[in-house]
Amino acid sequence: MYVVVSHHYVIAEQLEVGQQALTEMHEAMKNYEGFINRHNLTADDNSLHITSVTYWQNKIHAQAWDDGPDRARIRGYSSGCWTEPPYRTGFTQFE
Numbered sequence: 001m002y003v004v005v006s007h008h009y010v011i012a013e014q015l016e017v018g019q020q021a022l023t024e025m026h027e028a029m030k031n032y033e034g035f036i037n038r039h040n041l042t043a044d045d046n047s048l049h050i051t052s053v054t055y056w057q058n059k060i061h062a063q064a065w066d067d068g069p070d071r072a073r074i075r076g077y078s079s080g081c082w083t084e085p086p087y088r089t090g091f092t093q094f095e
Contacts, residue, residue: 001036001058001092002056002057002058002062002092002093003054003055004052004053004054004088004089004091005053005054005088005089006051006054006087006088007050007087007088008022008049008050009048009049010048010050010081010082011080011082011083012048014080014081014082015047015048017078018081018082019040019050020078021074021075021077021078022040022050023040025038025052025074026038028071028074029054029065031070032061032064032065032070033061033064034056034057034060034061034062035055035057035061035065036055036056036057037054038054038055039052039053039054041053059090059092062090
Protein backbone atom coordinates (compact mmCIF):
# COMPACT_ATOMS: atom_id res chain seq x y z
CA MET A 1 0.00 0.00 0.00
CA TYR A 2 1.05 3.58 -0.71
CA VAL A 3 -0.22 6.53 1.35
CA VAL A 4 -0.01 10.22 0.50
CA VAL A 5 -0.37 12.78 3.28
CA SER A 6 -1.05 16.33 2.09
CA HIS A 7 -1.24 19.46 4.26
CA HIS A 8 -3.38 22.28 2.90
CA TYR A 9 -3.56 25.77 4.39
CA VAL A 10 -6.67 27.57 3.19
CA ILE A 11 -7.39 31.32 3.10
CA ALA A 12 -10.22 31.98 5.57
CA GLU A 13 -12.46 33.64 2.99
CA GLN A 14 -11.95 30.67 0.64
CA LEU A 15 -12.62 27.88 3.16
CA GLU A 16 -15.81 26.66 1.47
CA VAL A 17 -14.20 26.57 -1.98
CA GLY A 18 -11.13 24.77 -0.62
CA GLN A 19 -13.24 22.16 1.14
CA GLN A 20 -15.33 21.70 -2.00
CA ALA A 21 -12.17 21.18 -4.09
CA LEU A 22 -10.84 18.54 -1.70
CA THR A 23 -14.19 16.76 -1.65
CA GLU A 24 -14.29 16.84 -5.45
CA MET A 25 -10.79 15.36 -5.57
CA HIS A 26 -11.96 12.49 -3.38
CA GLU A 27 -14.91 11.81 -5.70
CA ALA A 28 -12.68 11.96 -8.83
CA MET A 29 -10.10 9.62 -7.29
CA LYS A 30 -12.75 6.91 -7.00
CA ASN A 31 -12.56 6.54 -10.78
CA TYR A 32 -8.82 5.82 -10.78
CA GLU A 33 -7.40 2.32 -10.70
CA GLY A 34 -5.72 1.45 -7.42
CA PHE A 35 -7.58 4.01 -5.31
CA ILE A 36 -8.47 2.66 -1.86
CA ASN A 37 -9.73 5.59 0.25
CA ARG A 38 -9.21 9.21 1.24
CA HIS A 39 -9.85 11.14 4.43
CA ASN A 40 -9.94 14.95 4.65
CA LEU A 41 -9.26 16.11 8.19
CA THR A 42 -9.46 19.54 9.80
CA ALA A 43 -6.98 20.32 12.58
CA ASP A 44 -8.62 20.77 15.99
CA ASP A 45 -6.54 23.86 16.73
CA ASN A 46 -6.69 25.49 13.28
CA SER A 47 -9.74 25.03 11.03
CA LEU A 48 -7.74 26.48 8.12
CA HIS A 49 -5.29 23.55 8.21
CA ILE A 50 -6.73 20.60 6.29
CA THR A 51 -4.83 17.34 6.02
CA SER A 52 -5.74 14.78 3.38
CA VAL A 53 -4.68 11.16 3.76
CA THR A 54 -5.06 9.13 0.57
CA TYR A 55 -4.55 5.37 0.24
CA TRP A 56 -3.50 3.70 -3.03
CA GLN A 57 -2.61 0.11 -3.89
CA ASN A 58 0.86 1.28 -4.92
CA LYS A 59 2.92 4.30 -5.93
CA ILE A 60 2.26 3.74 -9.66
CA HIS A 61 -1.47 4.25 -9.10
CA ALA A 62 -0.86 7.40 -7.06
CA GLN A 63 1.37 8.73 -9.83
CA ALA A 64 -1.37 8.10 -12.40
CA TRP A 65 -3.66 10.36 -10.35
CA ASP A 66 -0.94 12.99 -10.04
CA ASP A 67 -0.47 13.01 -13.81
CA GLY A 68 -4.17 12.80 -14.64
CA PRO A 69 -6.47 15.51 -15.97
CA ASP A 70 -8.86 15.54 -12.99
CA ARG A 71 -6.24 16.64 -10.49
CA ALA A 72 -5.01 19.37 -12.84
CA ARG A 73 -8.56 20.64 -13.44
CA ILE A 74 -9.45 20.81 -9.74
CA ARG A 75 -6.14 22.37 -8.79
CA GLY A 76 -6.68 24.97 -11.51
CA TYR A 77 -9.95 26.36 -10.19
CA SER A 78 -8.91 26.10 -6.53
CA SER A 79 -5.40 27.54 -6.83
CA GLY A 80 -6.44 30.82 -5.20
CA CYS A 81 -7.72 29.10 -2.05
CA TRP A 82 -4.42 28.32 -0.41
CA THR A 83 -1.93 30.43 1.52
CA GLU A 84 0.88 28.22 0.17
CA PRO A 85 1.24 25.14 -2.04
CA PRO A 86 0.26 21.89 -0.30
CA TYR A 87 3.02 19.98 1.44
CA ARG A 88 2.84 16.34 0.32
CA THR A 89 4.71 13.26 1.42
CA GLY A 90 4.30 9.69 0.16
CA PHE A 91 4.74 6.63 2.36
CA THR A 92 5.19 3.00 1.40
CA GLN A 93 3.76 0.45 3.83
CA PHE A 94 6.09 -2.21 5.17
CA GLU A 95 5.24 -5.27 7.22
